[in-house]
Amino acid sequence: MVATGDVLAGRGSPRRTDDGYVGVAADADWAREVRRLADERGAVLLAHNYQLPEIQDIADHTGDSLALSRIAAESDAGTIVFCGVHFMAESAKILSPDKTVLIPDERAGCSLADSITAAQLREWKAQHPDAVVVSYVNTTAEVKAETDICCTSSNAVDVVDSIPADREVLFCPDQFLGAHVKRETGRENLHIWAGECHVHAGINGPELAERAAASPDADLFIHPECGCATSALYLAGEGTLPKDKVKILSTGGMLDAARETGATSVLVATEVGMLHQLRRAAPEIDFRAVNDRASCRYMKMITPAALLRCLREGADEVHVPADIAERARGSVERMIAIGKPGGGE
Numbered sequence: 001m002v003a004t005g006d007v008l009a010g011r012g013s014p015r016r017t018d019d020g021y022v023g024v025a026a027d028a029d030w031a032r033e034v035r036r037l038a039d040e041r042g043a044v045l046l047a048h049n050y051q052l053p054e055i056q057d058i059a060d061h062t063g064d065s066l067a068l069s070r071i072a073a074e075s076d077a078g079t080i081v082f083c084g085v086h087f088m089a090e091s092a093k094i095l096s097p098d099k100t101v102l103i104p105d106e107r108a109g110c111s112l113a114d115s116i117t118a119a120q121l122r123e124w125k126a127q128h129p130d131a132v133v134v135s136y137v138n139t140t141a142e143v144k145a146e147t148d149i150c151c152t153s154s155n156a157v158d159v160v161d162s163i164p165a166d167r168e169v170l171f172c173p174d175q176f177l178g179a180h181v182k183r184e185t186g187r188e189n190l191h192i193w194a195g196e197c198h199v200h201a202g203i204n205g206p207e208l209a210e211r212a213a214a215s216p217d218a219d220l221f222i223h224p225e226c227g228c229a230t231s232a233l234y235l236a237g238e239g240t241l242p243k244d245k246v247k248i249l250s251t252g253g254m255l256d257a258a259r260e261t262g263a264t265s266v267l268v269a270t271e272v273g274m275l276h277q278l279r280r281a282a283p284e285i286d287f288r289a290v291n292d293r294a295s296c297r298y299m300k301m302i303t304p305a306a307l308l309r310c311l312r313e314g315a316d317e318v319h320v321p322a323d324i325a326e327r328a329r330g331s332v333e334r335m336i337a338i339g340k341p342g343g344g345e
């Protein structure tokens, strides 16, 4: 239903396609209408760092997945519009069970979250009955409900270090983050699920080495989900890349590092949407993508048309069954109790 006073009424409606909703330009009228509808619904608009620039710019808050969920929980707003992928909106619902959580397009999934199901995790646990399960926050609510402690890319090492050394650990779903944690903790009893994000896995070591050689003065900001993270540490260790320039960082950590680095140029290895926030945080620095094709099609399904439709229709609403939400919340709260929870993807 189109709300009264809609300045876009009669100028074409959002049209559903397989790649997302289309048909609405992100112009000044759109921006005014989005803000008006958000006020009318009493909604807070949250945008992940990988969203389209126009979605990031219209949001009340931009950040990584966990930071946004915590902002949502603390906000007075009764409705949360989560511009990100589905597991992120689920996390907001888990932490704010009494609020209405909307995602502009519920088809916005995640190849990493899809790489392990709750049934697969239960089967893995049955093979290691005494193990502690640590899951990266890029997982579905059902997988979080089967998890002992969640982790983000900034605190994964601390979370695993908090587990007694003689207990086996099952780490899922990201194999690159798992390899990083295994290397940092030196832990032999850490088993790693072979999942990956298709976008981050596509940013590879040879590409990184080539870009770094062409820009020897640049800092390297690398997300630990990247296929290049292991190679970057190896190349730094053997002197091919300067050790002090290689920084393995969550998306939140990248923003902090951007404000603090003395470098004039930075190569960034993560989803390309991140460049928008980095350039806003430190406009004097030349930020360039290691792989400028590293764009997540799920994140980009949150289009201007999808956001407009979401606010007009109150859809798509995210539901998490109460028993799953309660168990999933336990795994997130155990992580928060360990500390340094900031910086999911």
Ligand code: SF4
Residues within 6 Å of the ligand: 085, 109, 110, 111, 112, 113, 138, 197, 198, 199, 200, 271, 296, 297, 298, 299, 345
């Ligand atoms: S970039 Fe990868 S991990 Fe992030 S939402 Fe897209 S598919 Fe998932």
